[in-house]
Amino acid sequence: VPQTIRDARAADAAAIAELLGELGYPATEAAVTSRLERLVIVGDRVVVADVDGEVVGLAHLHVSPTIEHERPAGKLGALVVAESHRGRGIGRLLVEAVEEEATARGCGIFFVTTAERRDDAHAFYESLGLERTGRRYGRTLSQ
């Protein structure tokens, strides 16, 4: 399948909104447009998988400086491949693209946090050779 991993563009907002719905975080096209703008401002990268002009996957890289390490940390934020296109190596390509960028930007670690319920994602990350190294604790905040 001819496929490219490329930077997300404003014109991808509707397709990205659709993918975020598949991830469990439905969003409007307008919301995605402004989120993309904000991410660019903080220097994050959002890449998409483009298969014959159709956006079928996305990955977000967030690079943050830390107080405890000299080198920044590269975090894989959202990652999703359209259900119709899973199991064809697209997720792997997306992760490779953002990990390469994290390396190029001098990150000392590349990591992702994932919900306990996402069994498929856990198997996927392990097949990519990522090690399970921690737990995540959190709560949602009200306004």
Ligand SMILES: CC(C)(COP(=O)(O)OP(=O)(O)OC[C@H]1O[C@@H](n2cnc3c(N)ncnc32)[C@H](O)[C@@H]1OP(=O)(O)O)[C@@H](O)C(=O)NCCC(=O)NCCS
């Ligand atoms: C997780 C996800 C991104 C994987 O994308 P994908 O394009 O299907 O994955 P790939 O085809 O690149 O798979 C890469 C490797 O992972 C393995 N893998 C992928 N999904 C798997 C699963 N459900 N169970 C076991 N192994 C799996 C593949 O076998 C493959 O290994 P191989 O190259 O040795 O054959 C995709 O399933 C998805 O979008 N899931 C829903 C959203 C989600 O959970 N996102 C992560 C949130 S933290």
